[in-house]
Amino acid sequence: MQNHDQLTIERLGGFGGFGGPHLKSKGELSLSGLSAEDLRAVDRLFPGDRQVSAPKTDGFRYRITRWSGSELQTIEVSEEEVPPFIQSAVKDSLE
Amino acid sequence: MSCTCFIIPKDVLERLSKDPELSKELRQASKDTARVSSAMRNLRDQASLLTSATRTVGIMELQLAPFPAVKVYDCKHHQTLPGTSVPNSGTSPDLTASRTFKETTAVANFYKQVFGRNSIDGVGMTMLSSIHYGTNYNNAMWNGAQMIYGDGDNQIFIDFTAGNDVIGHELTHGVTQHTLQLAYSGDAGGLNESLSDCFGTMFRQWEANQDVNHADWLIGHDILGPVAKTKGFTCLRNMANPADPHALAPQPTKYAQITPGMDPHYSSGPPNLAFYLSCKSVGGKSWEKVGQIWYRALTGFPPSPNMKMKEFADRTRKLATQMYPAAPAVATAVGQAWKQIGL
Ligand SMILES: [Zn+2]
Numbered sequence: 001m002q003n004h005d006q007l008t009i010e011r012l013g014g015f016g017g018f019g020g021p022h023l024k025s026k027g028e029l030s031l032s033g034l035s036a037e038d039l040r041a042v043d044r045l046f047p048g049d050r051q052v053s054a055p056k057t058d059g060f061r062y063r064i065t066r067w068s069g070s071e072l073q074t075i076e077v078s079e080e081e082v083p084p085f086i087q088s089a090v091k092d093s094l095e
Numbered sequence: 096m097s098c099t100c101f102i103i104p105k106d107v108l109e110r111l112s113k114d115p116e117l118s119k120e121l122r123q124a125s126k127d128t129a130r131v132s133s134a135m136r137n138l139r140d141q142a143s144l145l146t147s148a149t150r151t152v153g154i155m156e157l158q159l160a161p162f163p164a165v166k167v168y169d170c171k172h173h174q175t176l177p178g179t180s181v182p183n184s185g186t187s188p189d190l191t192a193s194r195t196f197k198e199t200t201a202v203a204n205f206y207k208q209v210f211g212r213n214s215i216d217g218v219g220m221t222m223l224s225s226i227h228y229g230t231n232y233n234n235a236m237w238n239g240a241q242m243i244y245g246d247g248d249n250q251i252f253i254d255f256t257a258g259n260d261v262i263g264h265e266l267t268h269g270v271t272q273h274t275l276q277l278a279y280s281g282d283a284g285g286l287n288e289s290l291s292d293c294f295g296t297m298f299r300q301w302e303a304n305q306d307v308n309h310a311d312w313l314i315g316h317d318i319l320g321p322v323a324k325t326k327g328f329t330c331l332r333n334m335a336n337p338a339d340p341h342a343l344a345p346q347p348t349k350y351a352q353i354t355p356g357m358d359p360h361y362s363s364g365p366p367n368l369a370f371y372l373s374c375k376s377v378g379g380k381s382w383e384k385v386g387q388i389w390y391r392a393l394t395g396f397p398p399s400p401n402m403k404m405k406e407f408a409d410r411t412r413k414l415a416t417q418m419y420p421a422a423p424a425v426a427t428a429v430g431q432a433w434k435q436i437g438l
Contacts, residue, residue, distance in 0.1 A: 014234040015261065016252070016315070016331050017344040017360030023251070025233075055279045057268040057287065058236035084174075092233050094251055094322060094343075 002065065002072065005032050007042060010063040012076075013055065018092070026066045027090035031066070034085075041083045042066070046075060062086065162207065163214035164221040165199045167192050170228045170243075177225045177241060191226045191256050195244065198262045199224055203299045205263070206270070209382050210390045215269035217394075222266065226256060235261050239269035250322040251343075258317040263298030264291040276398035283402050285353065285362030292363060293370045293389055296334060297382045307374045307381055315343070336370045337364030350404060350437040365436040366404055372435055373411075376428035384425055388414045408433040 002008055011025035012018050017076040018025045029041065045064060055061055064086065065072055079087065167184035168177040169192065181187050184196040199222050204333045206212040214220045223241040232245025235255035242265045244255045255261050268291050271277055277287040292314050300310045315331030323343060333339035337346035346364025347353055353362045370389065374381040399406070412433065415426035 013358055013360065015236065015255070015264070015360070016233065017358050018233075019358065020344045020361060022328070022343050022345075055284075056236065056238060057272075057279060057291075058234065059238070060234060060267065092231075092248060092251055094326060094328075 002067070004067045005030050006052065006066070007086075008030055008065045009086055009090050011087075011092075012061045012063060012088070013058070014060045015058045016051055022095055023091045023092070024095055025060075025092045029086065029089050038083070042086075045081070045083075046073060056080075062090075112395055121374070147317070149310075158213060159219035159221075161219065163203050163219050163257060165203065166221060166223050167195050167199075168223065168225045170225050172174065172227055172230050172246075174229050176238070177223060177224055178227075181226075189226075191244075191246070191254055193322050194225050195226050195262070196269045198256070199242070199266070201259070201302060202263050202266045202298055205301050205382075206266075209386070210300065210394075212270070212390075212394070215266060216273045220269075237265045237272075239272065242266065242269075245255050247318065247320060250320050252318050252320045252323070255318055258315055259302055260292075260295040260299040260316075261312055261318060262295075264295030264314070267291040267294040270294070271393065274394045274398070275396070275402065276400050277402060278400045279359060280356075281401070282353075282362075282404045284359035285357075285364075286366055286402060286404055286407055288359040288363035289366035289370070290389070292332065292334060292367050293386075297386050300381055304380075306379055308378075310381070312371055319343075332360070332364070332367065334367040335375075346438065366407070366438075369408065369432045369436050369438070371382055372432035373429045376432065377425055384419060384422075385429070388418060388425075391418065405438050408438040 007029040009027045009029070010019065018021050031042070038062070046066065046068070056078055062079065062082045063074060063076045064082075065074040067073070086088055142354045158264040165184075167177060167181045167187075169181050169189070170176070170178035181189065181192045184192045187193045187196070187201075203214060203222060214222060224244065225241060226244050228243045228245050231248035233247055233252045235242070236242045237243075242262070244261075247253045247255060267285070271287055271290055277290075279287055296310070296312060303310075312335040313330035313333055316329060319328060319330070327341060328343050329341045330339070331343045332346060333342045337348050339345060343421060344360055346361050346367070347363060348368055353365065370385065373385045377384050386409050391414050392407060395414070396410070410429050412426065415429040416423075419425040
């Protein structure tokens with residue numbers, strides 16, 4: 001279960017179709033370890049009325065989850081919208 | 096203006112531009128950034144609209160060049176596009192640069208010689224590629240204006256330019272953008288991906304001068320890294336057997352197995368299989384007959400962003416009859432292939 005300090009990140013899609021049965025790309029960040037500027041960047045990704053952005057051909061998408069009050073909040077955005085410190089938190093693996 | 100501005104969603108920027116707690120300068124900066132971001136995001140849509148408009152008024156005959164220029168840029172492991180121009184990239188000591196130049200030129204030749212098409216847009220558009228994108232970047236993509244290639248992490252994948260099918264695949268996304276203009280979700284998304292695999296694999300077979308029986312029909316075979324190979328994987332996708340357990344991304348084989356929201360790299364399985372079955376049944380070289388039908392279905396009609404797979408199947412059935420009236424076996428092969436995947 002994701003704890004309240006965690007930001008969990010999953011990178012999906014791309015030419016290889018990450019997020020399928022074998023190709024995975026996942027990571028997490030501790031929110032308490034982020035600078036005030038990075039925390040603001042996270043907040044900006046999570047407006048309540050956020051739409052899923054249009055996917056680009058073979059571009060990566062990021063599924064990002066955090067706690068908002070008592071609920072888990074998840075967004076899915078294309079790579080160009082994701083700050084570099086979140087992009088670099090994921091690690092590709094084979095399952 | 097800092098480039099990080101572009102990662103802020105438009106709605107947030109618009110809200111900031113009206114926030115009374117911010118200084119006048121910050122509000123103006125947010126407003127300006129929203130305008131520029133919006134323009135950037137609309138660029139691809141406008142390119143598509145321009146393509147349609149020029150076709151409608153019949154000025155597509157205005158060729159930019161008889162053969163497209165091929166340009167290679169080096170991102171030097173950053174993610175700023177396009178990067179630094181690689182001079183004389185065809186003879187560059189950087190093997191990724193020289194390979195990208197050579198294979199991109201070969202794709203241009205393939206489209207020209209086999210289908211009579213001049214570049215991505217049909218009128219000689221420069222083919223621009225950026226290599227060494229990011230660090231250990233396990234991806235290649237078409238961003239609406241150019242190709243982008245990562246070097247891979249040398250574990251799961253190696254340099255993405257090592258696969259000529261990858262290069263053919265990415266360039267075909269550009270062709271689709273300038274013709275059928277398929278969306279990237281639902282049936283249209285799966286078709287979009289499938290067309291890139293079909294033309295990517297046809298290009299690979301054309302370069303090797305292989306017939307349908309000698310081809311391996313694998314996508315991504317040449318970019319697998321040592322860890323993937325050690326675990327027994329042979330490809331990303333297998334067009335002849337989309338459900339192949341040796342594929343890193345095994346796919347459904349029947350249209351009915353496609354689920355809502357499925358990633359287009361998975362929903363492309365059934366139409367990939369229909370293309371393979373058609374080619375195998377007709378025999379010879381994939382690009383000689385079935386490839387010609389698929390090309391006409393892609394480029395010979397107005398844009399159809401939300402096309403259903405059934406519509407595409409019916410279009411290829413009709414084209415097979417029209418294009419090869421003296422060889423009814425071609426239409427039978429195409430019809431049977433679609434039937435086998437449930438369309
Ligand atoms: Zn693709």
